[in-house]
Amino acid sequence: MKMTRLTAALAVTMTAAAPAIAESLFLPNMSYRTGPFAPGGIPFADGYADYFTLINERDGGIGGVPIRYSECETAYNTERGVECYQALRGENPLVLQPLSTGITYQLIPRTMQDGIPMHTMGYGRTSAVNGEVFNWTFNYPANYWDGASVIINYLLEENDGSLDDKKIVLLYHNSAYGREPIPTLTRLSERLGYELLTIGVDSPGQEQGSQWLQIRRERPDYVIMWGWGVMNSTAVQEAANIRFPMENFIGVWWSGSQQDVLPAGEAAHGYKALAMHGTGTDYPVYEDLQQYVYDRGLEAGTGDEIGTVLYSRGMYAAMLAVEAARTAQEIHGVANITPAMMRDGMANLVITEERMAELGLPDFGPPFEVSCQNHGGSGQAMIQQWDAHAGEWNLITDWIEPDRELIMEMVMEDSLAYAAENDIEPACLN
Amino acid sequence: MSDTLLFALEAAANGLTAGVMYALVALGFVLIFKASGIFNFSQGVMALFAALTLVGLQSGQIPFSHLINAIFGTRLHYFGWSLPTLVAIAGTVLVMVAFAWLVERYIFRHLVNQEPIILFMATIGLAYFLEGFGDLMWGAEVKRLDVGIPQGMSLAVDEATFNWFGYGFYMDTLELWAALIAAILVAGLVIFSQYTKQGRALRAVADDHQAALSVGISLRFIWVMVWTLAGIVALVAGMMWGAKSGVQFSLSLIALKALPVLILGGFTSIPGAIVGGLIIGVGEKLFDFFMGPLIGGATENWFAYMLALVFLLFRPQGLFGEKIIERV
Structure with missing residues (x-):
């Protein structure tokens, strides 16, 4: 329901510079701005969009390639989420963020088949931690x-x-x-x-x-x-x-x-x-957001959700997507990466305290490393x-x-049972 | 008295007050169905819209501020003043009157003599329109509604039951107030329909449209009046449910709680809505108390519908509904 200047600006960019679409990184969001769960979906979507706008406005995109962002409304409804997936998959999205466990369960086999990475940060199927079974699903930093x-x-x-x-x-x-x-x-x-x-x-x-x-x-x-x-x-x-x-x-x-x-x-x-x-706005990244996004009237929402818990979570998810894309660019030596390259970036993502500080988010999230085998991150949380x-x-x-030992034991049990049911041979993708 | 019996009594007492909350929603459906034969799918959304409007007026929120800000790049949200609750309630009633007039003028006036299913479909459209309109007008964020009604455990009930049984029952003060308000509302509706000229006209239309028209009763006026009454009932339901868990868009789903109540009490009876609500409330709480632990809990939503279905088998018109006999 929200018509924003950002959306309008992006639409103009998309139509006026059609050839540039080929030179863009498509990072869509399966958001929910309507329905009974909209109060949770709106701030997350705003934070997700605002961070990408910051990267485009301040840095000219990731590795010089602008981010193309769009939203597909799921209303937190599984059927509509699957419809969104069908609509988005043809556009080669680098990563999908379904923001619903029900939708995630439906998309796991589809994304495996289509080769599209999915990031389910703090939700979704927990045993997707086992990257050898769930090659295309990532649930770092915690499940x-x-x-x-x-x-x-x-x-x-x-x-x-x-x-x-x-x-x-x-x-x-x-x-x-x-x-x-x-x-x-x-x-x-x-x-x-x-x-x-x-x-x-x-x-x-x-x-x-x-x-x-x-x-x-x-x-x-x-x-x-x-x-x-x-x-x-x-x-x-x-x-x-x-x-x-x-x-x-x-x-x-x-x-x-x-x-x-x-x-x-x-x-x-x-x-x-x-x-x-x-959470909150006491992080240096907000100075850049203020200068490049809010002051230019490019924020995705009304501005009253900035710094809230779910806005911060959306921004964090976007930041992790950008870092994974950068990693993919470094691994493959190309700026205009594909979903398969993005998957490699996600599987080799390293978030350190120093990197978080460089990004203007010191101590905002835990340091963690992702590997081909472990898609789950550190699993740490605060109270x-x-x-x-x-x-x-x-x-x-x-x-x-x-309790990592217990959780990995359970992850292996559940993921291997899934692999057996679905004829998956657990292995890392090359 | 055994602990199990005491706990069951406590659950039943809570079921009674929960039932009143369901009945508050069901009343709006009954009013419109009785007067016009329309099953108003948008009643739940009307409760949401009324509650949103009440909070908006109370807090001095600028309507359509999101739209204004998106178009003009402004950062407007609030006027900077707030209204006393009673004034905000009066303002909301005026908005619901305007809503009733618009509904009659732009929807139902054009659908006179159409099949009931067409009218029903129109209310589905109205529900979706109103939900989006409410979002555009007041925003989708969760809002706190404080109309001065106390919440939390009733100490009086706790003390009294403790003195009687040696165990203090928990009852929510808000729901006790809701019961009182529902009683006043029903009494008001009964007095209005029995002792006022407009009320009698309303009953005449409910009994026989054609006959009412032939004696000069304006169908349009009656429809505006009945949608206004349903709007006021929606406001009361929205206030009570909004005060309980905040004003948010899931408030519109409270209509789902009213459907089994209507099946049970009948679509045309105000006392039926109350009695139906009480039966559903008590039934679901007792079922959950006795059977919930055995079958994994979370029984309230489906049990109400199951109970309504059983009633449908034996009494399709509901407990107090009018039996329709059509001779072939």
């Missing part, structure tokens, strides 16, 4: 199983290394996305001795009366939430209603944005969530806590490591 393990490691730290006799509830969105952490939390409960109770919430999650009555009866020590959209804000309000201690309520990174806590007002104070990256008085998220931990 759901990492997230679940990081939360448990944080709780271990909070409880002097023991969760024995603790009761933990997982409140999850009753979908492929919401069910992702269940195997990890179950395995960890067997190992660490806590009692796990899983409670599903049907989409969209506006009505959670029964679930919170059950939580009140069960009196858990902690509630972990795997929610999205209105489910998050409703859960935070319901937790406040039954007077569940907010500091014992922890959401995944998709349950930790401003719109998840603002509707509950002061009642949300103390709620915690995972953070896979920094952030909502300060309702100041209206901001504060990071309360440093990067926390997940």
